[in-house]
Amino acid sequence: MRWEELDREPCSLARSLSIVGDRWTLLVLRECFLRVRRFEEFEQRLGIARHVLADRLKKLTEAGVLRKEPYQERPRREEYRLTEKGLDLYPVMLSLLDWGDKWMAGPEGPPLLRRHKACGHVVHAVHVCSECGEPLDARSMTVEPGPGAPPAVLKAAGGDTK
Amino acid sequence: MRWEELDREPCSLARSLSIVGDRWTLLVLRECFLRVRRFEEFEQRLGIARHVLADRLKKLTEAGVLRKEPYQERPRREEYRLTEKGLDLYPVMLSLLDWGDKWMAGPEGPPLLRRHKACGHVVHAVHVCSECGEPLDARSMTVEPGPGAPPAVLKAAGGDTK
DNA sequence: ACAATGGGTTCCAAAAAAGAACCTGTCAAG
DNA sequence: CTTGACAGGTTCTTTTTTGGAACCCATTGT
Numbered sequence: 001m002r003w004e005e006l007d008r009e010p011c012s013l014a015r016s017l018s019i020v021g022d023r024w025t026l027l028v029l030r031e032c033f034l035r036v037r038r039f040e041e042f043e044q045r046l047g048i049a050r051h052v053l054a055d056r057l058k059k060l061t062e063a064g065v066l067r068k069e070p071y072q073e074r075p076r077r078e079e080y081r082l083t084e085k086g087l088d089l090y091p092v093m094l095s096l097l098d099w100g101d102k103w104m105a106g107p108e109g110p111p112l113l114r115r116h117k118a119c120g121h122v123v124h125a126v127h128v129c130s131e132c133g134e135p136l137d138a139r140s141m142t143v144e145p146g147p148g149a150p151p152a153v154l155k156a157a158g159g160d161t162k
Numbered sequence: 163m164r165w166e167e168l169d170r171e172p173c174s175l176a177r178s179l180s181i182v183g184d185r186w187t188l189l190v191l192r193e194c195f196l197r198v199r200r201f202e203e204f205e206q207r208l209g210i211a212r213h214v215l216a217d218r219l220k221k222l223t224e225a226g227v228l229r230k231e232p233y234q235e236r237p238r239r240e241e242y243r244l245t246e247k248g249l250d251l252y253p254v255m256l257s258l259l260d261w262g263d264k265w266m267a268g269p270e271g272p273p274l275l276r277r278h279k280a281c282g283h284v285v286h287a288v289h290v291c292s293e294c295g296e297p298l299d300a301r302s303m304t305v306e307p308g309p310g311a312p313p314a315v316l317k318a319a320g321g322d323t324k
Numbered sequence: 325a326c327a328a329t330g331g332g333t334t335c336c337a338a339a340a341a342a343g344a345a346c347c348t349g350t351c352a353a354g
Numbered sequence: 355c356t357t358g359a360c361a362g363g364t365t366c367t368t369t370t371t372t373g374g375a376a377c378c379c380a381t382t383g384t
Contacts, residue, residue, distance in 0.1 A: 001209040002373085003185060003339095010273035012262025013192050013255060014338040019266075021256075023165060023341080025182055030175050033300055039362050047163040049342050054363060064265075077361065082300075085265050088298040091289045092261060094173060095253040097184075100174025101225075103247050106180075109309035111172035117302050126292050127253045132281035138195055138244075138252040140279050147271030155263035164342085165370095185372085201331050211373050216332060237381045239330065 010150045019063050020089070022049055026096070029082075031090060032066065037079035065089070091125070098124045117154050172312045180253070181225050186210055188258070190218050191244075191251060194228065199241035226252070253287070260286045 001009065007018035020026050024046070031042055044051055045141045057080055060066040065086040068078040094114075099126065101110035116123045134140075163171070168180035182188050186208070193204055205214055218270040219242055222228040230240040246292045256276075262274040263286065289298045296302075 007266070010246050011192070012259045012266060012272055012274070014262075015266035016258040016262035017185075017188055019229065021185060024178075026179055026183060027163075028178065030173070034305070035225065040360085041267045043362095049344095050362085051364070052341060060312060075361075083272075085292060087300050088261060088264065089255065090298075091257040091287070092254070094180040094289060094298065095257045099250060099254060100176075100178035103250065104177035105310055109193075109308040110174055111308055111312070112174065113306050114305045115306060115309040115311035116293065116296075116298065117293045117304060118296055119291060121291070121293035123292045123298075125253070125298055126288040127256060127287040128279045128285070128290050129281060129285045130288050131285050134278075134280055134285055136252075136256065136278065136285075138249055141194070141285075142279060144277060145177045146273055146275040148267055148273040150273070202329085205331095211353070212331085214372065229379095237330075 009063075010148065016092075019060075019065065020092070022056075024052060025060065028060070029065070029086065030093065032080065032082050032086065033088050033090065033093060037081060039080075043142070052153070060086070084099075094125045172310065178254075181222075181227065182254070184218075186214060186218050187222065190215070190222070191227070192247065192255065194242065194244050194248065195252065195255060199243060201242075204242075222248075256287045257289075257322070 001015075003018075006014050006021075007019075009015060020029070026045055028042060028048075031045055034047060036042055039053065039057070042048065042057075043050060046053070048056075059068065061068060061080070063085075064083055066080045067083050069081050071077055071079050097114070105111070113122045114124070115121065128134060129136055163176075165180075168176050168183075168205075171177060171180075175279060182191070189208055190210075193207055198204055198207060201215065201219070204210065204219075209311070210218075212250050219228065221240070223230060224246055228242045229245050231243050233239055259276070267277060268272070275281065275284045276286070290296060291298055
């Protein structure tokens with residue numbers, strides 16, 4: 001499997017990774033969620049090489065995850081903002097954040113906490129079933145071919161996910 | 163920021179990415195969740211270069227995400243299995259999967275569906291607050307320094323996440 | 325004795341990233 | 355009317371990572 005064909009794999013994970021599955025993209029998006037919007041600010045906060053940053057921002061814009069919005073004319077300047085597609089990556093960030101909090105924090109605990117505005121508590125995310133509301137884990141799911149499945153998938157699928 | 167120092171960043175996202183933030187690791191883990199356990203099988207299913215696969219499996223094992231379990235002696239053969247730390251990455255996979263289903267599927271729909279054993283429905287994951295049970299999104303959260311925060315973080319933090 | 329099997333390691337060429345310098349409009353100050 | 359600053363890139367060159375193929379090694383079946 002080559003990297004450029006990843007977006008045509010019959011797998012939503014592979015397709016997602018074709019956009020966010022490299023060294024820098026999710027860190028750039030972290031800054032977006034923290035309301036960073038300008039080239040210079042991304043560069044300073046991340047310590048990323050400028051041309052790598054330019055490339056990532058371009059690819060994210062082409063993918064519809066970010067959009068360029070002018071914030072002044074003469075000289076024209078544009079900032080990068082999350083689209084709805086980009087905002088929808090929040091669960092991905094949250095899952096990685098919660099996993100890092102649990103497994104990668106030192107003995108002193110995680111470096112940042114997230115507080116839920118609605119209830120006021122420091123929280124983490126729980127994944128629940130969209131239909132019955134029960135918590136989901138790897139052993140509670142089975143996989144089956146969907147409407148976009150190519151024939152080759154049909155023979156491979158059939159087990160559960162653990 | 164250099165890649166090798168990512169695991170010491172005061173950010174759980176960066177620390178998580180120091181393990182799963184490269185081109186291949188999450189695809190290797192996808193196969194693990196689909197119960198692939200042997201070197202040859204990873205190689206065939208992923209089409210990954212052998213030494214890259216060997217390197218990823220070693221790093222994941224060192225990180226405690228996979229463990230090597232002997233499945234026969236003479237000749238000794240070992241297989242790779244998810245540890246508890248690895249199984250805990252399921253929400254990350256699920257988030258990426260759901261995002262791909264929603265945003266990266268063609269008009270014919272997603273290639274695979276996940277069915278919840280408990281309720282029998284085809285489902286996706288919903289992220290809810292661990293304290294109040296309400297759905298979470300980017301705009302409903304604020305960030306604040308945690309117990310492991312270095313001084314530099316204290317001035318940068320303080321906004322919400324969108 | 326010889327090939328097959330599982331699980332690697334080694335070598336070389338191609339692609340991607342790091343780091344630093346350079347370019348381009350548009351102002352604003354001297 | 356020249357000099358400098360600023361935002362936002364682009365162009366080099368050097369180092370790391372990949373991809374692809376070949377090779378290695380212990381066992382075991384024929």
